[in-house]
Amino acid sequence: MSIITALEHVVDREHVYPFLVPKQAPTLDVSHKxxxxxxxxxxSFDGFKAINDLNLYINDGELRCIIGPNGAGKTTMMxxxxxxxxxxxxxxxxGQTIDLLAMDEPAIAQAxxxxxxxxPTVFEELSVWENLELAMADDRDVWSIFNxxxxxxxxxxxxxxxxxxxxxxxxxxxxGRLSHGQKQWLEIGMLLMQKPRLLLVDEPVAGMTHQEMxxxxxLLISLAGRHSVVVVEHDMDFxxxxxxxxxxxxxxxxxxxLSEGRMSKVQQDPKVVEVYLGE
Amino acid sequence: MGLLNILKNxxxxxxxxxxxxxxxxxxxxxNLLVPESNPLHVxxxxxxxxxxxxxxxxxxxxxxxxxxxxxxxxxxxxxFFALGGYAMGMYLMRQIGDRGVYGNPELPDFMVxxxxxxxxxxxxxxDQFWFAAIMIMLVPGVLAFVFxxxxxxxxxxxxxxxxxxxxxxxxxxxxxxxxxxxxxGNNGLTDFKDLLGFSLQEDSxxxxxFVLSAVALAAGYLLCRHIMNSRLGRVCIAxxxxxxRARFMGYRVENVKLWIFVISAMLAGIAGALYVPQxxxxxxxxxxxxxxxxxxxxxxxxxxxxxxxxVIGALLINYAKTYFTAELPEIWLFALGGIFVLVTxxxxxxxxxxxxxxxxRKEAQA
Ligand SMILES: Nc1ncnc2c1ncn2[C@@H]1O[C@H](COP(=O)(O)OP(=O)(O)O)[C@@H](O)[C@H]1O
Ligand SMILES: [Mg+2]
Numbered sequence: 001m002s003i004i005t006a007l008e009h010v011v012d013r014e015h016v017y018p019f020l021v022p023k024q025a026p027t028l029d030v031s032h033k034x035x036x037x038x039x040x041x042x043x044s045f046d047g048f049k050a051i052n053d054l055n056l057y058i059n060d061g062e063l064r065c066i067i068g069p070n071g072a073g074k075t076t077m078m079x080x081x082x083x084x085x086x087x088x089x090x091x092x093x094x095g096q097t098i099d100l101l102a103m104d105e106p107a108i109a110q111a112x113x114x115x116x117x118x119x120p121t122v123f124e125e126l127s128v129w130e131n132l133e134l135a136m137a138d139d140r141d142v143w144s145i146f147n148x149x150x151x152x153x154x155x156x157x158x159x160x161x162x163x164x165x166x167x168x169x170x171x172x173x174x175x176g177r178l179s180h181g182q183k184q185w186l187e188i189g190m191l192l193m194q195k196p197r198l199l200l201v202d203e204p205v206a207g208m209t210h211q212e213m214x215x216x217x218x219l220l221i222s223l224a225g226r227h228s229v230v231v232v233e234h235d236m237d238f239x240x241x242x243x244x245x246x247x248x249x250x251x252x253x254x255x256x257x258l259s260e261g262r263m264s265k266v267q268q269d270p271k272v273v274e275v276y277l278g279e
Numbered sequence: 280m281g282l283l284n285i286l287k288n289x290x291x292x293x294x295x296x297x298x299x300x301x302x303x304x305x306x307x308x309x310n311l312l313v314p315e316s317n318p319l320h321v322x323x324x325x326x327x328x329x330x331x332x333x334x335x336x337x338x339x340x341x342x343x344x345x346x347x348x349x350x351x352x353x354x355x356x357x358x359f360f361a362l363g364g365y366a367m368g369m370y371l372m373r374q375i376g377d378r379g380v381y382g383n384p385e386l387p388d389f390m391v392x393x394x395x396x397x398x399x400x401x402x403x404x405x406d407q408f409w410f411a412a413i414m415i416m417l418v419p420g421v422l423a424f425v426f427x428x429x430x431x432x433x434x435x436x437x438x439x440x441x442x443x444x445x446x447x448x449x450x451x452x453x454x455x456x457x458x459x460x461x462x463x464g465n466n467g468l469t470d471f472k473d474l475l476g477f478s479l480q481e482d483s484x485x486x487x488x489f490v491l492s493a494v495a496l497a498a499g500y501l502l503c504r505h506i507m508n509s510r511l512g513r514v515c516i517a518x519x520x521x522x523x524r525a526r527f528m529g530y531r532v533e534n535v536k537l538w539i540f541v542i543s544a545m546l547a548g549i550a551g552a553l554y555v556p557q558x559x560x561x562x563x564x565x566x567x568x569x570x571x572x573x574x575x576x577x578x579x580x581x582x583x584x585x586x587x588x589x590v591i592g593a594l595l596i597n598y599a600k601t602y603f604t605a606e607l608p609e610i611w612l613f614a615l616g617g618i619f620v621l622v623t624x625x626x627x628x629x630x631x632x633x634x635x636x637x638x639x640r641k642e643a644q645a
Contacts, residue, residue, distance in 0.1 A: 082527055109529035121524045123517045130513050140529050142538050146511040194528065 026097040028112065028197060034095075035060040035198055035228045036081070041090030042255075043076060050076045051087065052255035058198070063224035065239045065263075066232045068252030069275065074232040075118055077252070078200045082115050083108045094198070110140060114196030118203045120183035124176030128167050128186055131175050132158055135190035157193070164219075165189040180207040188219065199223065201231045205238050217242050236276075239263070251275075285505050291587040291631060292504055296497055302329075303493040307486045323482045327557050330489035332597050334554040337496045339577045339593035340586055341546035344503050346575065347584030348512065349539055350519035351436070354571045355444030356547050358451050359419035361565035363548025365455075366418055368468035368561040369402060370411035371479075375472050388470070389463045399461045408475055415552040416545040423544030424537065431533035431540075436522070445568045452566035467562025474556055485557070492553045496590070499546045503586055506542070515539060576619045582629025591630055 036058040043051040051073045058064055068074050079085035081092060083105040092100040098111055109115075122131050136154060139145070150158070162168050165185040170178060175186060184204060191199055201220065205213045220242060223229055233239050243249050243263045251259040251272050259269040266272055286292050306329065309321040338360050345351045377384040381391040385398055404410040426447060430440055458464040477484040506512055517525045518532050526532055555561045564570075573596075581592020596618070603611040626633045 084523070084527075105523070105526035106529050106531045109527055115527050117524075121521055123520050123524070125516055125520055126513055133510065134513055134517055134525075134530075135528055140531065142511065142531075142534050145514055145530075145535075146506065146509050148510040190528070 028094065028098060029096040030060045032096060033059055035062075036230075037091070037093040038077075038081070039091050041077075041080060041087045041092065043080065043085060043087045050255055051080065054090070054252075054256050056250065056257065058228055058230060061225050061228055063221065063229045063242070063247055064231070065243045065247065065249045066230060066252055067234060067236065067239050067249060068232075068258075069234060072252040073255040074234075074252055075202055076255075078115060078202055078232065081108075081200060082113060106140070109194070109196075112195075112197035113200065114191045114194040114198070115200045116187050116191050116202055116204060118206065120180065120187050122175040122178070122183050122186050122190070125174055127172050128162065128175055128178070129158065129171045131186060132161055132189055132193050135193040137193065137195040161189045161192055164192070181209065181212050184208060184216075185212075188216070192223075197227060199227050199229045201229065203233055203235075204231065205233065205235060213238055214241070282501065285501050285508060288508075289504060289587075291585055292500065295587040295590055296500065299333075299493055299497060303490055307490065310482070310486060323485050326489050327485050328601065330485070330492040330557045331554060332594055333489070333492040333496050334550045334557070335574075335577075335597055336590040336593040337492070337499045337550040337553075338547050339574055339581070339589035340496070340499055340503055341543040341550065342574050343578045343583065343586055343589035344506075344543045344546070345536075345540055346578060347586070347589070348507060348515045348519060349536055351536060351540065352438075352441045352575065353444050353540075353543075354441045354568065354575065355448040356543070356574055357568075357571035358448035358566055359423060359544040359547035360551035360554070360570075361448075361451070361455075361561065361563075362419045362422065363415045363551030364555040364561040364565060365462060365468065365551075366405075366411055366414040366548070367552035367555045368471070369405040369414075369462075370408060371471035371474060371556060372468050373402075373406040374474065375470065378472055379470070387463070387468070389458075389466065390461070393458060395461075402461065412552075415548050419544040419548035419551075420541050423541045427537040427540040431536045434533070445571065448566050448571055449568050452563050452568075455563035455566060463562070465563060467560055467564075468555075469560040469562075471556060471559060479556055479559070488553065488557050492557070495549055495553055499549070500586060500590070502542075502546075506539070507586070511535070573615070576615065578629075580618060580622045580626075580629055582631035582633075585629075585631050588629050588631035595630070 034057050036056070038054055038056040041051055041054045042049060054073075054077065056077075066074060066077075076085060080087050081100060083100065083103055086101070094100050094108075094111060094113065100108055103111065123134070126134070133150070136158065138148060138154070159168075162171055165188060167178075167182060167186060167189070170182070175183065178186060184207065188201075188204065191201070204216055204220070208216065217238065220229055220231060231239075231242060233242075239249065240263055245262065245264065247263070248260060249263050249266050250257055251266055251269075253275050258275065259266050259272050286296070306321055306326055309319055310323060310326050313320040315322075338356065341359075342353060342356050345353050372387040375387065379388040379391075381388055383391050386395060390398070405414070430443065435443065454460055455462050456465050462468065471479055473479055474484065477487070479485070507515070514525065514530055514535055518530070518535055522532055551565075574593075577592040577596045578589045579592070580596055581590065582588030596615070599614065599618070600611060603614050622629060628635070
């Protein structure tokens, strides 16, 4: 670029410098009905292949159950989708346009992927209400957080969610004092406040009573449609309950897909039978 | 009222600021109105000593902001304090004018001694108070920004971060020891005469500095409390307790840390700037790593993540330090170490945490 044109640019008030344009993730495009693409993904830890050429497609609005024995790589898969772990190879796309492997955790969360951890992680010193407030979808830059005030719409959303998870009595209690099951629910509530397009739920019923399990299944089913939900579990009964007859179940084994289809079909699959009976 | 609102749920802060207000009014009166023969008279020396303590309390509040609420164990805040102090010292040096030993109207004595012919570029502007006032905050702020930007973006945390903050202040100490740096080498800056035309030897100037230190402490406290009352404060606690969880919720942890760190460094700079005219000297020892560690001990003793605990800890330990270094100087470092060990073992939440516990027990009994 010659000096003259450079000067012209400086004088031209309409000229927009590329570095001044705020970096924005491309908008989500699900015109092909698929929300999440994982293709050819492998990860190894010190030579051990935790994920091995994994291919997985999640449709928009789908509720997908992923089962697999301990160590199958379920949590690692979620780590990859949410930006915590970088795969050695493969690609991960959110819709047609958003390349997850080029983004870090906050960017992926802001793009609309929420995650519930296997071990409930709530902010123990903050109250139940404050935990939900922080999770709530809202501007996340420092100045906005500093100036944030709850508007009436947000307060009512908070109230709704806290009732939905049955913790309205505990709103002011530090989250650290909740029971294990209550923490699981709080985490689900926090996930909802984030209004993600895709929910990743890692072993949601661990440590829950049967009653709580049924309520959780109900809640997750009611979420599908508005959100896509990926539930990872190794509790077969819970998955059977959740998947019903018409949802797809994916069986993960040694870091790749062993079998995929309706629950009834998957259960008959000799490979699955072998893995689960061999356990 | 906005100010009262900030303290709404902060009983410790209400008490602390109330006591501070009483002292700020009472001490000057006892100095000016009560005759020296009266035992209630507060000598000017004591007023200045208290003013010095108040600036150190502000420094402790700044450290509590990042350590208590964000979990960043900074062992380099002495550097920000010293930089603020040097900025003030440079202004005070320029105020001396031709009253120095060499009588050079442009150059401070140490530059004449080094045979320098003209004022280095980075001393330009420091003859103006407004310029110095900006630098007092800007220099520590910019250093904290650069340091934090590099460290937090690459996710350096925990012990590693503490070590590099120590390295930062140590490196600055070595640099400031050098005569060629142009900050007076190991003698530092001293022999100050006056500030904005008021002689630093005058009682009235010293009392004003004491009052200003109290005002700065109160304002710094309210600012920190205001931040911690906001959602940003809750995000800080979230980051402290589970950094990765906060990231998965979409918060840019590195930016939160960066801005709080910068604010904290600027507060430390202001504290340093008020400290220097009251002690009359600034030299590279203020950068020494042990100073920064001491600040953390004050906060631990007072009680982390309370802000007012930092004030109490700073006052207690510095009073003890003055006492010990006068009476039993060889014992001081052992005493400090002993206090730290005892507090960590017996009062994990510091003095204020202990008082809280006593009160809760009393309420439970009642
Ligand atoms: N950060 C890590 N370092 C080393 N090995 C790991 C790491 N994360 C997971 N693994 C290993 O990868 C395998 C898959 O783990 P994980 O994804 O947690 O399984 P799952 O959630 O299906 O029970 C396990 O054998 C585990 O030990
Ligand atoms: Mg797991």
